[in-house]
Amino acid sequence: NAGVTQTPKFRILKIGQSMTLQCTQDMNHNYMYWYRQDPGMGLKLIYYSVGAGITDKGEVPNGYNVSRSTTEDFPLRLELAAPSQTSVYFCASSTRGTGELFFGEGSRLTVL
């Protein structure tokens, strides 16, 4: 049982480039989330999904897109990367609302 797996762990992007952060979970969780973590700012929700085919915006969705075609996968797409998107990104899943969040190991993204 691998839990929540994110790739890549580290990535450096140039301004204007695009990329996809991959997230997979093998716990059959319906709920999946993408957070970004900036120093001293806690965790901010970017997008979330309550099941395959359903996604919704969180607190800071601008500049990002997501899709949820399967229960297992929840990729995060960055279009036209900007320095403000330099951050650590965490994918998380839970079996239900108001339950424990299981986080991936994080992906450190730098935009130069």
Add this chain to the structure above:
Amino acid sequence: GENVEQHPSTLSVQEGDSAVIKCTYSDSASNYFPWYKQELGKRPQLIIDIRSNVGEKKDQRIAVTLNKTAKHFSLHITETQPEDSAVYFCAASLTGNQFYFGTGTSLTVIP
């Protein structure tokens, strides 16, 4: 949306002393309040949570209290140990669709 404030941002205690971290929330409808611990370079992990129908919950050296009237909840760690050193985050949620996190408290336990 919900606004969660967390204090203090940094906390240093001597080994064996107690540590208290406080959070306030703005939406009185929030009903689930977890606490996460994040060690340096690691992922956040749940250490304890409380629901709005409970005033206090304890798990060994860790306890959480909730005051719904005042809209605040606190994490208490007793008999602190060096391995308790980490960043602690509180959060609040109404539906579980969105968790609103505090800005974190960096706890250092001095041996």
